Amino acid sequence: MIEVRELHKRFGTQHVLRGINLHVEKGEAVVIIGRSGCGKSILLKHLIGLLPPEEGDVVVDGRSLKGLDERQLLRMRQKFGMLFQSAALFDSMTVAENVGFALRRARRFSEQEIARQVGEALEMVELPGTESKKPSQLSGGMRKRVGLARAIVYRPQIILYDEPTTGLDPIMADSIDRLIVRICDRLKVTSIAVTHDMRSAARIGRRILMLEEGQIYISAPPDELFRSKDPVVHRFVHGISEAREQSFQP
Amino acid sequence: MMADAYQRILSWVKGLGRLGLFTWEVIQSLVGERLAGRIFLQQLYLIGVRSQTVVLVTGAFTGMVLTAQTYFQFHKVRIDTGSLAVVGISMCSELGPVLTGLMVAGRVGAALAAELGTMRVTEQLDALRALATHPVDYLVVPRVLGTIIAMPLLTAESMAIGIGAGYAVGAWFLDIDPTYSWHNMVRYTTVNDVLMGTIKAIIYGAMIGVICCYKGMHCGEGAEGVGRAATEAVVRSSITILISNFFLTLALNRILENE
Numbered sequence: 001m002i003e004v005r006e007l008h009k010r011f012g013t014q015h016v017l018r019g020i021n022l023h024v025e026k027g028e029a030v031v032i033i034g035r036s037g038c039g040k041s042i043l044l045k046h047l048i049g050l051l052p053p054e055e056g057d058v059v060v061d062g063r064s065l066k067g068l069d070e071r072q073l074l075r076m077r078q079k080f081g082m083l084f085q086s087a088a089l090f091d092s093m094t095v096a097e098n099v100g101f102a103l104r105r106a107r108r109f110s111e112q113e114i115a116r117q118v119g120e121a122l123e124m125v126e127l128p129g130t131e132s133k134k135p136s137q138l139s140g141g142m143r144k145r146v147g148l149a150r151a152i153v154y155r156p157q158i159i160l161y162d163e164p165t166t167g168l169d170p171i172m173a174d175s176i177d178r179l180i181v182r183i184c185d186r187l188k189v190t191s192i193a194v195t196h197d198m199r200s201a202a203r204i205g206r207r208i209l210m211l212e213e214g215q216i217y218i219s220a221p222p223d224e225l226f227r228s229k230d231p232v233v234h235r236f237v238h239g240i241s242e243a244r245e246q247s248f249q250p
Numbered sequence: 251m252m253a254d255a256y257q258r259i260l261s262w263v264k265g266l267g268r269l270g271l272f273t274w275e276v277i278q279s280l281v282g283e284r285l286a287g288r289i290f291l292q293q294l295y296l297i298g299v300r301s302q303t304v305v306l307v308t309g310a311f312t313g314m315v316l317t318a319q320t321y322f323q324f325h326k327v328r329i330d331t332g333s334l335a336v337v338g339i340s341m342c343s344e345l346g347p348v349l350t351g352l353m354v355a356g357r358v359g360a361a362l363a364a365e366l367g368t369m370r371v372t373e374q375l376d377a378l379r380a381l382a383t384h385p386v387d388y389l390v391v392p393r394v395l396g397t398i399i400a401m402p403l404l405t406a407e408s409m410a411i412g413i414g415a416g417y418a419v420g421a422w423f424l425d426i427d428p429t430y431s432w433h434n435m436v437r438y439t440t441v442n443d444v445l446m447g448t449i450k451a452i453i454y455g456a457m458i459g460v461i462c463c464y465k466g467m468h469c470g471e472g473a474e475g476v477g478r479a480a481t482e483a484v485v486r487s488s489i490t491i492l493i494s495n496f497f498l499t500l501a502l503n504r505i506l507e508n509e
Contacts, residue, residue: 088377
């Protein structure tokens, strides 16, 4: 369904992605882990065409994104839903307007139909009755839920999650993870999540990919990854910093 | 030193090229895509109605001071009643559109750049694109069209209030004969002066809209980036108005004289 071939990305002198190869099947739940700043979110933005690859290619449903202009990419993006790290809700709109945005832009639904689907999506993320609230009146967890409702309301085939639990307390993070699993099972969508929260990765991923130095270092089911004796994987999964980082050098 | 200057020129040319491509994208969207009507009306209100006070105050006091200054000079050669004619021509062809443009650039341009810049740094622009919506169609075109339509209307108000205030100052404070003063103003201020001011206002509206939206959409990261984008938007659009005013005056004089 999604294939990434030899993807490279540089920002100035910084070579962030160094030849990523990745294949995600339809209906799969994949989690991409890696240290902060290793390029996870950059990779995710390439999958939906928000960033153009410098080298390599991204293929979605057999169609290469290479050479597509912004308007062609817009049509391709209708297959995707995306939850942003900061939720990226439109702060001038209410919750209902945010969630119903894509439906209203499609101009295929009546206002009653949009209101019904928005209500259903908010019900799914356990936020019924918040339609008239503004994003500024919501907590971090609620904003993520609204962002999720906005991403699923038009029933996309692929949902991308950028750090879905970052900045949330453990209970709220657990609740978001369960929500993601439920949505994946109920809507039968392909899920690709980016996180450095290992508990979250274990809960929502059927396969975990680890990004290290701009490349996919390992791809394995969660159990196998957590049992891995590879020092790089072991250190990351169990949150052990390198000795040289601990010592203070003047 | 030379390398530094070369880099600066290169970056300036690149920026100009990007602005050109952005303008082309706006034109394509304006012609080929459906307008986001609700946002357009909202912007027309924010740009047109909410700028009334600043434009009216600027126009009135400019007309008043121009009448007074012209009178002080004309009085020496006893042509007091020609003062309002100078005010009429100046307000219609130059001061009306330029001062309105500068005021709108300051009041609206900064807000446009800051709003779009904030949307960029908080990933709202990416969210729009992820929701299969082109930010130029949804955000830029309604704002540019709003400034293009609001600017000539605000300029017309500024011209009218400037002349009216000048007339009042002349008649009540400077003892200029009001009848002759008005007669001379109507006689020497031609339709071409009003037309020139209106055409300039439309062009300045497009310039303010495009430059300020471009600055917002391409701002740097964080609060600093947004602040810089807002400042640059105002400075660049003001300078563009002032420079282009000279060339527009020459060109429009030629064109309208030949009509």
